[in-house]
Each structure stands twice: as structure tokens, then as C-alpha cells.
Amino acid sequence: MKLKEIANIVGAEFSGDDIEIVSMNTLNDASSDELSFISNAKYIKDIATSDAGVIIVDDNTKKYVPSSSVALVVENPYISMAILSKHFAPPIEDNSQDDAKIGEGSKVSSKAEIANGAIIGKNCTILAGVYIGSNSVIGDNTILYPNVVVYRDCKIGNECIIHANTTIGSDGFGFATSKMGEHTKIYQNGNVIIEDDVEIGSSTTIDRAVFGSTIIKKGVRLDNLVQVGHNCEIGEYSVMVAQSGTAGSTKLGRNVVMGGQSATAGHLEIAPFNTFAARSGITKSIKETNQTFAGFPLMQHRKWLKLQSKIAKLLKT
Amino acid sequence: MKLKEIANIVGAEFSGDDIEIVSMNTLNDASSDELSFISNAKYIKDIATSDAGVIIVDDNTKKYVPSSSVALVVENPYISMAILSKHFAPPIEDNSQDDAKIGEGSKVSSKAEIANGAIIGKNCTILAGVYIGSNSVIGDNTILYPNVVVYRDCKIGNECIIHANTTIGSDGFGFATSKMGEHTKIYQNGNVIIEDDVEIGSSTTIDRAVFGSTIIKKGVRLDNLVQVGHNCEIGEYSVMVAQSGTAGSTKLGRNVVMGGQSATAGHLEIAPFNTFAARSGITKSIKETNQTFAGFPLMQHRKWLKLQSKIAKLLKT
Amino acid sequence: MKLKEIANIVGAEFSGDDIEIVSMNTLNDASSDELSFISNAKYIKDIATSDAGVIIVDDNTKKYVPSSSVALVVENPYISMAILSKHFAPPIEDNSQDDAKIGEGSKVSSKAEIANGAIIGKNCTILAGVYIGSNSVIGDNTILYPNVVVYRDCKIGNECIIHANTTIGSDGFGFATSKMGEHTKIYQNGNVIIEDDVEIGSSTTIDRAVFGSTIIKKGVRLDNLVQVGHNCEIGEYSVMVAQSGTAGSTKLGRNVVMGGQSATAGHLEIAPFNTFAARSGITKSIKETNQTFAGFPLMQHRKWLKLQSKIAKLLKT
Numbered sequence: 001m002k003l004k005e006i007a008n009i010v011g012a013e014f015s016g017d018d019i020e021i022v023s024m025n026t027l028n029d030a031s032s033d034e035l036s037f038i039s040n041a042k043y044i045k046d047i048a049t050s051d052a053g054v055i056i057v058d059d060n061t062k063k064y065v066p067s068s069s070v071a072l073v074v075e076n077p078y079i080s081m082a083i084l085s086k087h088f089a090p091p092i093e094d095n096s097q098d099d100a101k102i103g104e105g106s107k108v109s110s111k112a113e114i115a116n117g118a119i120i121g122k123n124c125t126i127l128a129g130v131y132i133g134s135n136s137v138i139g140d141n142t143i144l145y146p147n148v149v150v151y152r153d154c155k156i157g158n159e160c161i162i163h164a165n166t167t168i169g170s171d172g173f174g175f176a177t178s179k180m181g182e183h184t185k186i187y188q189n190g191n192v193i194i195e196d197d198v199e200i201g202s203s204t205t206i207d208r209a210v211f212g213s214t215i216i217k218k219g220v221r222l223d224n225l226v227q228v229g230h231n232c233e234i235g236e237y238s239v240m241v242a243q244s245g246t247a248g249s250t251k252l253g254r255n256v257v258m259g260g261q262s263a264t265a266g267h268l269e270i271a272p273f274n275t276f277a278a279r280s281g282i283t284k285s286i287k288e289t290n291q292t293f294a295g296f297p298l299m300q301h302r303k304w305l306k307l308q309s310k311i312a313k314l315l316k317t
Numbered sequence: 318m319k320l321k322e323i324a325n326i327v328g329a330e331f332s333g334d335d336i337e338i339v340s341m342n343t344l345n346d347a348s349s350d351e352l353s354f355i356s357n358a359k360y361i362k363d364i365a366t367s368d369a370g371v372i373i374v375d376d377n378t379k380k381y382v383p384s385s386s387v388a389l390v391v392e393n394p395y396i397s398m399a400i401l402s403k404h405f406a407p408p409i410e411d412n413s414q415d416d417a418k419i420g421e422g423s424k425v426s427s428k429a430e431i432a433n434g435a436i437i438g439k440n441c442t443i444l445a446g447v448y449i450g451s452n453s454v455i456g457d458n459t460i461l462y463p464n465v466v467v468y469r470d471c472k473i474g475n476e477c478i479i480h481a482n483t484t485i486g487s488d489g490f491g492f493a494t495s496k497m498g499e500h501t502k503i504y505q506n507g508n509v510i511i512e513d514d515v516e517i518g519s520s521t522t523i524d525r526a527v528f529g530s531t532i533i534k535k536g537v538r539l540d541n542l543v544q545v546g547h548n549c550e551i552g553e554y555s556v557m558v559a560q561s562g563t564a565g566s567t568k569l570g571r572n573v574v575m576g577g578q579s580a581t582a583g584h585l586e587i588a589p590f591n592t593f594a595a596r597s598g599i600t601k602s603i604k605e606t607n608q609t610f611a612g613f614p615l616m617q618h619r620k621w622l623k624l625q626s627k628i629a630k631l632l633k634t
Numbered sequence: 635m636k637l638k639e640i641a642n643i644v645g646a647e648f649s650g651d652d653i654e655i656v657s658m659n660t661l662n663d664a665s666s667d668e669l670s671f672i673s674n675a676k677y678i679k680d681i682a683t684s685d686a687g688v689i690i691v692d693d694n695t696k697k698y699v700p701s702s703s704v705a706l707v708v709e710n711p712y713i714s715m716a717i718l719s720k721h722f723a724p725p726i727e728d729n730s731q732d733d734a735k736i737g738e739g740s741k742v743s744s745k746a747e748i749a750n751g752a753i754i755g756k757n758c759t760i761l762a763g764v765y766i767g768s769n770s771v772i773g774d775n776t777i778l779y780p781n782v783v784v785y786r787d788c789k790i791g792n793e794c795i796i797h798a799n800t801t802i803g804s805d806g807f808g809f810a811t812s813k814m815g816e817h818t819k820i821y822q823n824g825n826v827i828i829e830d831d832v833e834i835g836s837s838t839t840i841d842r843a844v845f846g847s848t849i850i851k852k853g854v855r856l857d858n859l860v861q862v863g864h865n866c867e868i869g870e871y872s873v874m875v876a877q878s879g880t881a882g883s884t885k886l887g888r889n890v891v892m893g894g895q896s897a898t899a900g901h902l903e904i905a906p907f908n909t910f911a912a913r914s915g916i917t918k919s920i921k922e923t924n925q926t927f928a929g930f931p932l933m934q935h936r937k938w939l940k941l942q943s944k945i946a947k948l949l950k951t
Contacts, residue, residue: 092442092460093424107727111747113428113445113463125726128747128765129781131445131463131481143726145804146747146765146783147446149463149481149519161819163804164765164783165837167519170462170480173540173558175516181554181572181590183538185478185516199809199819202783202801202839203482203859205519205541205559221817223807224839224861225520225879227541227559227577237815241807242839242861242879243897245542245559247577255815260861260881261897263560263578263595273815278897279915279930281596296596297625303632308931310631314944315937409759409777410741430745430762430780448762448780448798464763466780466798466836484836487779487797490857490875492833498871498889498907500855502795502833520799522836522858522876542837544858544876544894562859562876564894580877580895580912598913613913614942620949627948 001087003054003070006035009087010056010080012072019053019070024081024088024189025211027052038064039078039176056080082176085187085210095134095152103140112144121158133169139196151208157196163224164202168192172207172214172230172248186210188230195219201226201242217254235272253289277301318404320371320387323352326404327373327397329389336370336387341398341405341506342528344369355381356395356493373397399493402504402527412451412469420457429461438475450486456513468525474513480541481519485509489524489531489547489565503527505547512536518543518559534571552589570606594618635721637688637704640669643721644690644714646706653687653704658715658722658823659845661686672698673712673810690714716810719821719844729768729786737774746778755792767803773830785842791830797858798836802826806841806848806864806882820844822864829853835860835876851888869906887923911935 001021007014022033027043030036030052037056038047047055047064054070056077065071074080096117102108103122111128114120118132121140126132130144133152138144142160150156151169162168174186190209194216200206201224208214209231216228219237227245228234234246235254244258247265252258253272262280264270269285274293276282281296294304318338324331339350344360347353347369354373355364364372364381371387373394382388391397413434419425420439428445431437435449438457443449447461450469455461459477467473468486479485491503507526511533517523518541525531526548533545536554544562545551551563552571561575564582569575570589579597581587586602591610593599598613611621635655641648656667661677664670664686671690672681681689681698688704690711699705708714730751736742737756745762748754752766755774760766764778767786772778776794784790785803796802808820824843828850834840835858842848843865850862853871861879862868868880869888878892881899886892887906896914898904903919908927910916915930928938 093444109747111428111745113426127727129446129464129763129783145785147464147482147763147781147799149446151462151481161805164785164801165464165482165520165781165799165839167481167541170519170541171478171516173518173538175538177554183536183554183556199805201807201841202804203520203542203799203837205482207518207541219817221807221809224801224804224841225542225837225859229559237811237817239817242863242881243560243859243877245577247559260879261578261895265595278899297629307628307632310634311628311941311945312931314631314948315941317944410761428745430743446763446781464781464799466763468779468798482781482799482837484798484858487836487858488795488833490835490855492855494871500853500871500873520837520859522799524835524858542859546876560877562894564876578895582912614946624945624949627951628945631948 006054006084006087007072009084010072010074012056012074012080014070014072016070021054024085025052027055029212032068035084037077037081039081056084076176076178079176079178079184082174082184082186085189086185088189089187090134090152090189092152093134100132115152136169145202151192154192154194154208156194157198157218159197160194161199163200163204166200166202166204166206168194168200168206169208170205172210174210174230174248190214190231192216195236198222204228207248223260229266241278275301277304323371323401323404324389326401327389327391329373329391329397331387331389333387338371341402342369344372346529349385352401354394354398356398373401393493393495396493396495396501399491399501399503402506403502405506406504407451407469407506409469410451417449432469453486462519468509471509471511471525473511474515474535476514477511478516480517480521483517483519483521483523485511485517485523486525487522489527491527491547491565507531507548509533512553515539521545524565540577546583558595594621640688640718640721641706643718644706644708646690646708646714648704648706650704655688658719659686661689663846666702669718671711671715673715690718710810710812713810713812713818716808716818716820719823720819722823723821724768724786724823726786727768734766749786770803779836785826788826788828788842790828791832791852793831794828795833797834797838800834800836800838800840802828802834802840803842804839806844808844808864808882824848824865826850829870832856838862841882857894863900875912909935911938 025034027046027050032053035054036052100114100118106124108126109128112130115134117135120138125143127146129147136154139158145164154169169192171188175183195218200222204226206228207230215233217236223242229248231249233251238256240258241260245263250268257275259278264282271289277294292301294301344363344367349370352371353369417431417435422440425443426445429447432451434452437455442460444463446464453471456475462481471486486509488505492500509531512535517539521543523545524547532550534553540559546565548566550568555573557575558577562580567585574592576595581599594611609618611618661680661684666687669688670686734748734752739757742760743762746764749768751769754772759777761780763781773792779798788803803826805822809817826848829852834856838860840862841864849867851870857876863882865883867885872890874892875894879897884902891909893912898916911928926935928935
């Protein structure tokens with residue numbers, strides 16, 4: 001999309017050379033043909049070093065934009081970004097002219113739907129009711145049980161097993177809210193990448209990234225009814241037990257175990273080899289490794305046990 | 318169904334004019350051609366003013382029935398109501414002779430199933446594996462992702478987005494239990510109404526009402542794996558984060574935010590513009606607005622934070 | 635599979651008569667043509683009385699194996715068992731040459747998939763997008779709403795109602811983890827048995843057993859988004875409210891009520907007629923009956939209420 005058109009959509013003034021903008025991205029990841037934005041004061045530090053061709057700012061933040069980027073000044077950059085995100089969203093289907101490709105030895109049910117541009121590897125089993133969106137890629141020897149849905153542009157590795165009614169790549173939960181409380185959808189133009197040897201239970205949901213990728217690394221095991229928010233990264237061989245969840249942009253290191261019904265807040269980093277007991281509530285990043293935690297607020301598991309006995313004593317007071 | 322037949326099914330005595338009863342309803346909402354019931358002493362106050370043509374009562378409550386209504390006296394009105402509810406349930410499919418109608422510009426996958434009598438508006442996208450039940454109505458510009466299921470007689474507005482594997486209008490969780498512990502299903506003969514500009518995540522479940530409607534109002538955002546019980550009303554622009562839920566008949570005002578894994582009890586009224594932190598447990602109605610709550614039992618969020626630091630101090634005792 | 639081949643796969647020494655091993659099972663349930671294993675010291679007591687034809691052990695436990703069984707000595711019996719489980723897993727589909735049988739009066743959508751060897755009783759309603767796996771059996775008068783998935787070899791009784799997008803018989807969450815943290819899948823070669831008059835909500839997940847059966851007994855009511863782990867047994871007329879779950883091998887007695895978002899740990903036995911308030915966390919077996927519990931840690935509900943008032947008083951300290 002032309003910069004002039006972008007400026008027009010968000011009602012920003014713009015003079016100078018018109019350029020072609022191909023997509024939106026974060027300040028850190030955007031390149032010279034991409035558009036970025038500043039929606040939160042804590043990211044101001046990222047403006048100066050951003051390679052973004054265009055940055056949407058407000059009056060207070062325009063001064064931080066380096067001369068190498070064009071600043072588009074609007075009242076509410078977050079809402080403007082949301083409005084623009086729709087313009088960068090590809091069509092839901094048929095955004096490829098290529099026929100789907102099915103690898104040798106793969107069995108695909110006639111009741112599955114494989115959209116244009118999708119590529120399925122060798123010796124896969126794709127059962128009835130599965131949907132694989134445009135341009136999604138499935139590795140070799142992977143099994144998709146009935147009614148699994150993989151949205152467009154996602155990647156699933158080799159030797160994966162995904163159980164029935166699970167959804168890979170639905171939109172992350174993103175919207176900009178006006179002062180009046182009205183929401184504008186932030187189109188989720190990223191994807192989901194699932195590496196090799198991952199098993200995912202039934203009715204689990206893994207959201208696509210707003211920009212970039214939600215990543216499920218090699219060897220991960222997700223149980224049933226698990227929620228993985230957009231832009232999360234689940235480290236190698238990590239385990240999430242039934243009904244647990246990670247909020248957006250949280251990264252688990254390798255071999256993290258999240259017990260049943262446990263959950264994290266968003267934007268956390270959890271070091272490798274930590275275990276969280278059932279129903280843990282994790283609201284802060286964790287740098288230590290090889291620990292066992294419990295509770296909400298979270299604490300060391302042995303401390304939680306001690307605390308519960310102290311609490312029980314209150315009954316005798 | 319004829320009143321005589323109804324009396325016969327529940328084993329109640331009945332003499333007088335036989336009348337045609339068209340459906341069942343609550344005491345407050347029933348009209349003269351409808352049947353109602355009294356199952357809980359707290360609703361006795363509603364008997365005198367009820368317009369119900371027929372009211373199922375027990376020996377203790379029959380005296381409250383006004384002369385304008387016929388009283389059918391049974392041992393256990395709740396179980397009798399459950400037994401009768403089956404007789405008022407329409408067939409699951411084909412309860413319409415009309416072909417489905419698809420509006421101009423709408424794309425409906427050949428792998429979707431649109432039952433008789435369903436109406437789909439203009440410019441909708443209905444992907445593979447979607448099921449739309451008899452007489453359900455979908456507005457304009459609405460997107461149903463693969464394997465979304467909309468049961469019969471529901472309404473979905475314009476500009477809605479419903480993600481994969483989500484269910485709209487499955488039966489509310491209703492049954493009458495005998496003294497021996499055996500359950501009789503209460504057929505859920507209401508529906509679900511979703512207003513305009515609503516986005517719903519994947520594997521979310523919204524139950525149809527037992528009578529009347531479960532309502533999701535304009536601009537609501539529901540995340541993945543969210544549960545909305547029968548007869549709930551989710552107010553305009555309210556937000557329910559992943560794995561949260563509302564039990565039956567609870568009403569959220571506008572712009573209520575329910576954090577991840579939070580939940581309400583049933584039959585509550587929550588005033589507008591309140592926010593509930595992740596894993597809040599809401600068991601009482603809330604009349605204040607613009608507050609932030611947390612915890613289970615629920616309290617003001619700032620109080621919850623203070624309480625947690627007090628609890629942490631127990632470890633030092 | 636021949637014993638010689640089994641020994642070869644796990645790298646165990648073996649001399650003696652080769653025998654045909656037909657399946658794997660627990661020490662207690664295995665018979666002379668079955669293979670079992672010892673993975674946890676607490677099951678050593680079961681070795682002496684086991685009828686298993688072959689038992690996989692390590693150096694420390696081989697001495698407990700009776701002369702009636704062959705001992706295969708490996709370094710890590712649990713991982714060896716996981717490796718072998720794959721060899722005993724039947725093909726996902728087409729593990730029957732028989733055409734599916736549909737009983738008189740049953741309506742099966744042309745968009746449903748009924749695999750070979752499946753048997754559907756009389757007067758059933760099988761809606762679009764339903765998948766019924768090889769050799770699964772459905773009783774009479776049962777309704778499967780759209781996109782319900784029943785994996786192979788499961789049994790569903792008469793008069794059952796299963797709501798949309800629910801999964802019956804997906805793999806239990808089982809894997810053996812190496813010292814390096816890498817997981818080997820334990821194939822779940824058991825099944826799910828659902829007895830008569832069971833109603834199950836939408837997007838609920840019931841895992842198949844690793845050996846034997848996960849059992850949902852007569853008259854049970856499961857709400858939406860409920861998780862039942864592998865090898866659980868849910869007693870007659872028990873009720874599980876939305877977003878609750880039972881971890882593997884837990885048995886609920888009859889008429890147990892689990893409130894919304896409550897959960898159990900694995901391997902528990904819960905006596906009949908107990909009620910657990912919403913969000914209860916049950917970590918120990920319960921022998922008393924007719925009680926109401928709450929909290930996590932769990933306690934009598936009345937005690938929980940008292941404790942909460944004591945905790946609230948901390949704010950005044």
C-alpha cells in the first residue's frame with residue numbers, strides 16, 4: 001500500500017516522497033518498507049534504532065522519530081494501527097493460485113478441505129473434517145485427527161500429532177479500545193510455527209501472532225483444552241497440562257511443565273526446566289531454573305505448602 | 318399441545334375447558350397460551366401476577382395460583398416441567414420446509430451444511446465444516462471459520478467473526494434431579510442472539526437459553542475456550558479473556574472485562590465498566606461501576622494485593 | 635508380536651521359548667499372552683501375583699518376577715514400554731474390513747464420516763461433520779451433534795446426547811521422559827466407554843485409556859469444556875460443570891458433583907454423593923460421603939467459609 005494512502009486512512013498529514021509499504025511490524029523488527037507504531041511509552045526507547053520506513057506516533061512521541069523514518073502523527077496511534085491492520089490482512093482463502101500439493105504416501109480424507117497453496121508432506125494422515133488454510137505447510141509423517149483446523153500461512157513440522165477439534169492459527173485476541181469503550185480489531189497478520197515431534201491434544205487453541213510467529217518448539221506436549229496466546233513461544237519439550245494457558249507474548253524455556261489449569265500473564269520469560277503445580281498463576285518472569293512453583297500469587301512449592309499449613313492454623317484463632 | 322394431554326403426561330388431575338398450549342415459559346414471561354411452573358419458593362411472589370395459562374405447582378403452592386390460570390398439581394413441579402420440556406422441543410433438523418437462503422456475495426463452502434430455513438446475509442464467508450441449523454439467521458459481512466456450529470433458531474448479527482470449532486446454541490446445562498439422584502433433561506427451547514460487530518475466539522461455547530435467549534450484545538469480544546451459560550447476557554463491548562466463564566442467567570453490563578480463567582456464579586448482575594482480574598471468582602451481584610476486582614472470594618483489587626502481602630507474612634510467624 | 639522381536643526392539647537379552655504377545659497391560663490385568671512392565675517402585679507388590687507372560691524390569695526389580703513370567707531387563711522400563719506401545723497400536727483407520735452398519739431409523743448426514751467396522755444403533759441422529767472411528771459402537775436413540783469426533787474402538791450407549799465439537803477417545807496424555815528431558819509417546823491402546831443416558835456438552839474432551847477403558851457411567855451429565863483424563867471412571871449420575879476436569883485414573887463415585895473450574899489430581903477415589911464447590915482442587919482420595927467441599931487445598935465447605943472470614947480479618951492487622 002502506498003504511504004499516501006496510509007496517511008489518508010488515518011487522517012495524518014504527509015508530504016514528501018510516496019513509498020510502497022508492504023506490511024506492518026514492531027519497532028524492533030520493521031524494515032524500511034514496513035510500517036510501525038508507538039502505542040506505549042515503554043517502547044519509546046525502540047524508536048531511535050528502528051529501521052521502520054514509517055512510524056505512527058502522536059504529538060508527544062513524534063520528536064523521537066529518526067530522520068531515516070517518516071513520522072505519521074495521529075491522535076491515537078494504537079487505534080490507527082488497528083484500523084490499518086485490516087488493510088494489510090490477506091484474503092481469508094484463495095490467496096494463492098497454486099493447487100495444494102500432497103506428498104507421496106499421504107492419505108487425505110475426501111471430507112478434509114485443503115486450500116490453495118497448502119503443501120502436505122509425505123506419509124501424512126489427514127482425517128475427515130480437517131481444514132488446512134492457504135499456503136500452510138505440513139511436514140512428513142504428521143497426523144491431523146478429525147476436525148483439526150489450521151488457518152492460512154501456518155507451518156507444522158514432521159512427526160507431529162494433532163488431536164481432534166484443535167485450532168492452530170486463529171486470530172490472537174487483539175483490539176484497540178476507544179475512550180468510549182468501543183473496540184477496533186487488530187488483524188493478526190502473523191502465523192503459527194509448530195516444529196517437529198510435537199503432540200497437541202483435542203480442543204486446544206493456538207493463536208496466530210499479530211506480527212511474526214507464535215512458536216511451538218520441538219518435542220512440546222500440549223494436553224487438551226490448552227490456550228496458547230498470540231506471539232508466545234513454548235520451549236523445546238515443554239509440557240502444558242489440560243486447561244492451562246499462556247497469555248500473549250510469553251516465552252517458556254525448554255522443559256517447562258505447566259500443571260493443569262495453571263496460567264501465565266503476558267510478556268513473561270520463564271527460564272528452562274521449571275515446573276509449575278496445578279493452578280499456578282504466574283505473573284512475573286522467572287530467571288531461576290530447575291525450581292518447582294505453586295500458588296497464585298506464585299511462590300516456591302515448598303513455601304506454598306508451608307503457607308497453607310499456616311493458613312489452616314487461622315481456623316484455630 | 319392440549320392441556321388435557323399435558324395433565325396426562327405429568328399425572329395431574331384436570332377438569333374444565335381444554336386449551337391449546339403452545340410453549341413453556343417463566344412465570345414472568347408466560348402468556349395465556351403458555352405453560353409455566355413453580356420450582357423454588359423464591360418465585361412464589363411471581364405467581365399472582367403471572368399471565369401463564371397453566372401453572373404446574375405442588376400441594377403447598379397451588380393456593381397462590383390466580384383464578385385466571387389453571388393449576389396442575391404434581392408432586393415435583395421441577396421434574397414434571399423437565400418431562401414436559403421434551404414434548405415442546407422441535408425436531409433437531411428439518412423443522413422448516415424452506416430452502417436455506419444465501420445472500421448476494423456470500424461464499425459458502427460446499428463442505429458447510431446449511432439446514433432448511435436458515436438465512437445467510439450478504440457478503441458472508443462460511444468456511445468448510447460449518448453447520449448452521451434450521452431457521453438460524455446470519456447477518457451481512459459475517460465470517461464463520463471452519464467447523465463453527467450454530468444450532469437451530471439462533472441469530473448472529475452483521476460484521477461478526479466467529480473462529481474455528483466454536484459452538485453457538487448448544488443446550489444449556491439443565492436437568493431436574495430426583496431424590497434418588499437420577500436426572501431428567503430439561504430441553505433448552507430458547508436460543509442464542511449475537512448482535513453486530515461481535516468477535517468470538519476458537520473452541521468457545523455459548524449455550525442456548527432454556528426459555529428466551531442467551532444474548533451477546535454489540536461489540537463484545539470473547540477469547541478462546543470461553544463458556545457462556547444459558548440465559549446469560551453479555552453487555553455491549555464486554556470482554557471475556559481465555560478460559561473464563563459465566564454461569565447461567567448472569568448478566569454483565571457494558572464494557573465489563575473478565576480476565577483469563579475468571580468466572581461468575583449464576584443469576585448475578587454485574588454493573589457496567591467493571592474489570593475482574595485473572596481468575597476472579599464472582600459470586601455476588603455488583604452494583605458499583607468502574608472498579609477493579611480480584612480474588613476468590615472477590616474483593617477490590619487493591620485490597621487483594623494488600624491481603625496477599627498480609628498472607629505472605631504468615632510465613633514469618 | 636513375537637517375544638524375540640520385542641526383546642530386540644528394547645535391546646533386552648532373551649533366551650528361551652519364543653511366544654506370541656498380543657497386547658500390553660498393567661501388572662494386575664495382564665494375562666499370559668500379554669506384556670507388562672514395572673515403572674514405579676510402588677507397583678513392585680503387583681509383580682508376584684501378575685499373570686503377565688512377559689514383564690519389563692530393570693536390574694533392581696528383576697528379582698521380583700515369578701518363574702511363570704519372562705523378565706526382560708532394560709535400563710529404563712518406562713521408556714521401553716513407551717517404545718513398544720507404538721508397535722501395539724492399530725492403524726488409525728481401516729483396521730476393519732467390514733462396512734459400517736447403520737441401524738433402522740437412524741439418520742446419518744452425508745457429511746458425517748463413519749469408518750469401517752463402526753456400528754450405529756437404531757433411531758440415532760448423526761449430524762454433519764461427525765466422525766466415528768473404526769469399530770466404534772453407538773447405541774440406540776443417541777444424538778451426535780455436528781463435528782463430534784469419536785475415535786476408533788469406543789462405545790457409546792443408548793439415549794445419549796453429545797453436543798457439538800466434543801471429542802471422545804483422543805489419546806490420553808502419556809509419555810515417558812528421558813533424563814535429557816525428551817519425551818517418547820505412550821500409545822493409548824485402550825478406549826472410552828460411555829454408558830446409557832449420558833449427556834455431554836460442547837467442546838468437552840474425554841481421553842481414551844492407555845490400557846483398558848475410560849468409563850462414563852449411566853446418567854452422567856458433563857457440561858461444556860470439561861476434561862476427563864485417561865482411565866478415569868465417572869460414576870453414575872455424576873455431574874461435572876463447565877471447565878472442570880479429572881486427571882488420569884481418578885474414579886468418581888455415583889452422584890458426585892464437581893463445580894465449575896474444579897479439578898482433581900490423578901489416581902484418586904472419590905466416594906459417592908459428594909459435592910465440590912466451584913474451583914475446588916482435589917488432591918486426595920475421599921472416603922466420606924454426602925459432604926460438600928471447597929477450596930484448594932480442599933476442605934469442608936463450611937470450614938472454607940469460616941477460613942475466608944478469618945483471612946479477611948488479616949486486612950485489619
